Structures are given as C-alpha cells and as structure tokens.
Amino acid sequence: MADAQGLADDRALLGRTxxxxxxxxxxxxxxxxxxxxxxxxxxxxxxxxxxGVSRNTLREAFRLLTHERLLEHQLNRGVFVRMLTDADVEDIYRTRSLVECAVVRGLGEPPYAVDGLAGAVSDGRRAARAGDWKGVSTANIHFHRELVALAGSARTDELMRSVFAELRLAFHVVDEPRRLHEPYLARNRQILTALQEGRRDEAERLLAEYLDDSRRRVVDAYRRSGAKDERASG
Structure with missing residues (x-):
C-alpha cells in the first residue's frame, strides 16, 4: 500500500508529462x-x-526535443531550433543506412505492403509538377518513413522520427532544393517498383546507393555553405 500511495502522489506529474x-x-x-x-x-x-498549454508543460516538451538534438537552449537567449554541422549530417546518414537497409533486408516473402510508399511517390511527383520543392522534400521524407514502417516495429519508428526531423534541418541549408531533390523522385520510384515486384535484394542495393549519394550531396552543400559564411564574416 505504501508503494501505491507513493505512485498516487505522482499522479499530477503523469498528466503533465x-x-x-x-x-x-x-x-x-x-x-x-x-x-x-x-x-x-x-x-x-x-x-x-x-x-493552450502551460509554460511548465512547454518547457518539458522543449527539454525532450533538446534531448533528441532538435532544439538547443542558449543561456540568456532562449530555445532555438538547432543548426546542424556536417558531422551531424554524416551521422544522420550513417544511422539511416544502418536502419533503412536493415529494414529492407529483413523483409519476409512478398508481396509487401507498399501502399504508403506509392502514396509518397505520387505526392512527390505532384509537388514537383507544381514547382513545390519543399513539398517534394516532405514527400521524400514520408517515403522513407513509410519504408521504415515496413518493419512493423514501433521502436524503430520512434527511433527514426527524430532522425527524419533532423534530416529536414539538414535540407534547409541546401540553396538549390530542386537540384538536390529532383533526382530522387525517379529513384524512389525505382525502389518502389523493386519492392512491388518482390526484388528485395535489388531494392536494398538501390537504397544503399541512394543514401550514399544523398549523403555526399548534402554534406557538400553544408561545406559550401560554411565556406560562404567564412567569406561573409571575413
């Protein structure tokens, strides 16, 4: 009973958390x-x-997102969305390669439930026709989120939620979003087709090449951005 009473005392914390x-x-x-x-x-x-939430609740939410490396607290200035480094980008893509390729490799026998992937491909093509490259970027992230969901693992989904949010932060530094995102419309479609046809090994190969190429492009964009910042400050 004493243990239960102790838990009852924490009831208010549960609601706030x-x-x-x-x-x-x-x-x-x-x-x-x-x-x-x-x-x-x-x-x-x-x-x-x-x-419509209290300041304490919001601060706890900020703390959780700071732990996920999405936010940072700057003394006497407030809470800011993080600015990533090229080392952060390298680590994001290392994690993506480990998880996403493992998901595809671990798929069972076809057919695979790829409706979510197909929807993301269609969304990306629609956004591209409208010249909405932010929308293409969003559809691309949705494609990879749906790919991770093929594992049927709530833990993997939760792990990758923050990784994909960090990925969006990385995309913001790219000054030519069309040049970055447009090639991956066709590559997403290739991965989708391979999975639709039950060619799991081919899908994994395409995905690994895709992620390596995307990593190099985004890291290069970060390094160019850093060089421009240095020239501007000089």
Missing part, C-alpha cells in the same frame, strides 16, 4: 515538415498560447 510528450510530438512534426527552420527562436509565449 503526457501532455508534454504530445506537445513535443506536435513540434517535432512541425520541424520535420519544415515549418521551423534551423536557428528559429521558439517563443514560449506564442507557442504556449497557440497550443
């Missing part, structure tokens, strides 16, 4: 969709007012 987790889910999704670019200061007053 649960709300903080829901708020962190919302903010993570907003980051992943590109609404909060790197370097954005997050206002406790405006976000708390918009979501």
């Amino acid at each position: 649960s709300t903080a987790e829901r708020v962190s889910d919302i903010l993570r999704s907003r980051i992943a969709e590109g609404f909060f670019p790197p370097g954005t200061r997050l206002s406790e007053e405006s976000i708390g007012g918009a979501l």
